[in-house]
Amino acid sequence: xxxxxxxxxxxxxxxxxxxxxxxxxxxxxxxxxxxxxxxxxxxxxxxxxxxxxxxxxxxxxxxxxxxxxxxxxxxxxxxxxxxxxxxxxxxxxxxxxxxxxxxxxxxxxxxxxxxxxxxxxxxxxxxxxxxxxxxxxxxxxxxxxxxxxxxxxxxxxxxxxxxxxxxxxxxxxxxxxxxxxxxxxxxxxxxxxxxxxxxxxxxxxxxxxxxxxxxxxxxxxxxxxxxxxxxxxxxxxxxxxxxxxxxxxxxxxxxxxxxxxxxxxxxxxxxxxxxxxxxxxxxxxxxxxxxxxxxxxxxxxxxxxxxxxxxxxxxxxxxxxxxxxxxxxxxxxxxxxxxxxxxxxxxxxxxxxxxxxxxxxxxxxxxxxxxxxxxxxxxxxxxxxxxxxxxxxxxxxxxxxxxxxxxxxxx
Amino acid sequence: xxxxxxxxxxxxxxxxxxxxxxxxxxxxxxxxxxxxxxxxxxxxxxxxxxxxxxxxxxxxxxxxxxxxxxxxxxxxxxxxxxxxxxxxxxxxxxxxxxxxxxxxxxxxxxxxxxxxxxxxxxxxxxxxxxxxxxxxxxxxxxxxxxxxxxxxxxxxxxxxxxxxxxxxxxxxxxxxxxxxxxxxxxxxxxxxxxxxxxxxxxxxxxxxxxxxxxxxxxxxxxxxxxxxxxxxxxxxxxxxxxxxxxxx
Numbered sequence: 001x002x003x004x005x006x007x008x009x010x011x012x013x014x015x016x017x018x019x020x021x022x023x024x025x026x027x028x029x030x031x032x033x034x035x036x037x038x039x040x041x042x043x044x045x046x047x048x049x050x051x052x053x054x055x056x057x058x059x060x061x062x063x064x065x066x067x068x069x070x071x072x073x074x075x076x077x078x079x080x081x082x083x084x085x086x087x088x089x090x091x092x093x094x095x096x097x098x099x100x101x102x103x104x105x106x107x108x109x110x111x112x113x114x115x116x117x118x119x120x121x122x123x124x125x126x127x128x129x130x131x132x133x134x135x136x137x138x139x140x141x142x143x144x145x146x147x148x149x150x151x152x153x154x155x156x157x158x159x160x161x162x163x164x165x166x167x168x169x170x171x172x173x174x175x176x177x178x179x180x181x182x183x184x185x186x187x188x189x190x191x192x193x194x195x196x197x198x199x200x201x202x203x204x205x206x207x208x209x210x211x212x213x214x215x216x217x218x219x220x221x222x223x224x225x226x227x228x229x230x231x232x233x234x235x236x237x238x239x240x241x242x243x244x245x246x247x248x249x250x251x252x253x254x255x256x257x258x259x260x261x262x263x264x265x266x267x268x269x270x271x272x273x274x275x276x277x278x279x280x281x282x283x284x285x286x287x288x289x290x291x292x293x294x295x296x297x298x299x300x301x302x303x304x305x306x307x308x309x310x311x312x313x314x315x316x317x318x319x320x321x322x323x324x325x326x327x328x329x330x331x332x333x334x335x336x337x338x339x340x341x342x343x344x345x346x347x348x349x350x351x352x353x354x355x356x357x358x359x360x361x362x363x364x365x366x367x368x369x370x371x372x373x374x375x376x377x378x379x380x381x382x383x384x385x386x387x388x389x390x391x392x393x394x395x396x397x398x399x400x401x402x403x404x405x406x407x408x409x410x411x
Numbered sequence: 412x413x414x415x416x417x418x419x420x421x422x423x424x425x426x427x428x429x430x431x432x433x434x435x436x437x438x439x440x441x442x443x444x445x446x447x448x449x450x451x452x453x454x455x456x457x458x459x460x461x462x463x464x465x466x467x468x469x470x471x472x473x474x475x476x477x478x479x480x481x482x483x484x485x486x487x488x489x490x491x492x493x494x495x496x497x498x499x500x501x502x503x504x505x506x507x508x509x510x511x512x513x514x515x516x517x518x519x520x521x522x523x524x525x526x527x528x529x530x531x532x533x534x535x536x537x538x539x540x541x542x543x544x545x546x547x548x549x550x551x552x553x554x555x556x557x558x559x560x561x562x563x564x565x566x567x568x569x570x571x572x573x574x575x576x577x578x579x580x581x582x583x584x585x586x587x588x589x590x591x592x593x594x595x596x597x598x599x600x601x602x603x604x605x606x607x608x609x610x611x612x613x614x615x616x617x618x619x620x621x622x623x624x625x626x627x628x629x630x631x632x633x634x635x636x637x638x639x640x641x642x643x644x645x646x647x648x649x650x651x652x653x654x655x656x657x658x659x
Contacts, residue, residue: 363483365513366482367484367495368509368517368569369516371484371516379501381503382503382552386503
């Protein structure tokens with residue numbers, strides 16, 4: 001390993017380099033990825049797609065301690081009532097569920113991906129490819145048991161962890177996946193989720209980010225959607241020191257559809273970033289996206305949504321809406337909706353709004369007897385309602401509603 | 412019951428109410444009529460306690476207590492109800508949930524117990540029938556996509572459920588057809604009683620065909636400039652407000 005790989009390295013970069021150098025089994029592809037990363041560096045605010053989420057700045061201040069093996073006392077998941085098949089990734093270590101594999105369901109610890117071409121310029125994803133030792137692999141077929149899959153990403157340490165999930169949803173399969181980001185750790189966590197949804201399959205992903213306030217998190221979900229397949233994702237984040245959940249969807253073949261909904265509730269100094277990119281590559285595909293962000297105190301809520309409609313993707317039907325609600329003068333919302341369209345027979349639209357609570361509505365509610373806190377809470381819940389209403393599983397929706405209610409207690 | 416004494420209200424630095432006095436004893440229905448811009452809505456908002464409607468002088472006594480210093484919800488808990496001229500839409504909140512939340516908030520503030528879900532459903536179904544709203548509307552988000560008339564029915568539904576001690580109806584008749592006007596009359600008349608008062612704010616006398624007021628007042632230039640018996644409304648309809656605008 002070249003000692004001068006990083007220019008003027010930070011303590012974090014020195015640790016990273018030492019960790020990589022200490023690995024016995026890194027492949028040539030991983031070494032190449034590490035060098036590519038060293039050239040790219042962590043994304044900073046001068047890079048357009050990262051101007052509101054400065055990982056370089058945040059990680060510069062991070063001095064990881066050597067507690068990567070910290071033991072975590074893991075409580076039962078709040079989704080336990082759904083009887084999920086539970087995977088845990090604790091401080092980067094994968095724990096598989098106990099028990100026999102069922103028909104239509106295969107999982108295990110597998111080799112990580114060597115490269116993801118569409119993420120080559122994504123510095124953190126590139127670093128992830130270099131650093132990840134083993135990945136969680138899951139394959140689900142049509143005859144798999146009707147049981148949700150839960151992946152709990154639990155970070156309790158102050159170090160860094162890089163992990164991957166590789167998932168294949170086979171033809172006509174139906175999958176419900178719940179992913180939670182938890183733990184009070186104050187390190188850096190990078191997760192790369194690489195998946196394909198085969199013809200006619202339906203994939204519902206629910207993401208809940210509710211970590212300790214000091215965690216720095218970047219996740220990238222890169223999904224390839226085949227013909228008549230469905231990618232449906234609902235996310236809820238309360239943010240943390242710096243959190244960015246990215247979703248990159250390729251609608252590869254005719255009839256594919258994506259529905260991507262997200263809600264952010266940020267307070268104190270927390271930061272939530274939902275960045276998505278949907279690429280329509282084939283005709284007759286459909287995308288619906290709705291983002292709702294609520295911020296108070298010095299909370300910051302970033303939304304970047306992009307639809308790219310390629311020349312062949314005629315009859316594309318794509319709509320994006322992002323609404324921000326600011327509950328204090330010091331809270332911030334940054335939205336960047338983008339359409340890039342090369343086909344000529346498409347229906348695409350986007351809209352973005354930002355505002356405070358409606359004074360008329362507040363007065364109305366208070367005249368009806370609700371005190372100020374209750375009236376404000378009701379309006380915030382109402383603001384988020386559309387995202388919550390989009391969750392078709394009532395038990396899941398209930399967990400979401402409770403989280404919103406908990407957040408509002410401190411409003 | 413509701414006694415307003417020398418009320419001065421400033422909105423955005425402009426004095427709109429300039430020494431308004433009015434006394435509606437328990438058991439009576441009074442009407443306030445007046446031209447546009449005379450301060451009718453300012454009066455209702457000041458009494459209900461809306462931010463930005465600053466009472467700089469005077470008092471609003473509801474059952475012997477000055478309510479001017481109270482929060483809007485505390486006034487509601489004391490039994491003050493305002494039927495809004497332009498009721499709000501609240502997307503994302505089911506109508507039944509909202510009304511039950513409001514009812515229980517008022518009851519709790521008065522030290523009463525919550526109404527049970529079963530009792531509430533019985534209550535709201537009964538009252539919905541009275542105001543001509545079908546059950547499906549009760550499950551929809553509050554007022555979202557409702558017509559102007561339906562929103563006014565929703566105000567009357569809440570009036571019927573809350574059974575407030577005192578109700579101010581701010582241009583409830585505007586935008587209503589004859590059937591809906593009659594419904595408003597039926598709801599108010601059913602609630603009339605020795606312990607309850609109403610203040611009906613209107614431009615026209617047509618609602619007063621269905622609700623016979625005990626007194627009619629003319630509001631112009633931020634003051635009550637004339638008061639009389641029910642017959643005053645008909646007189647105004649003939650002669651218009653011009654004489655009062657000049658006088659004010």
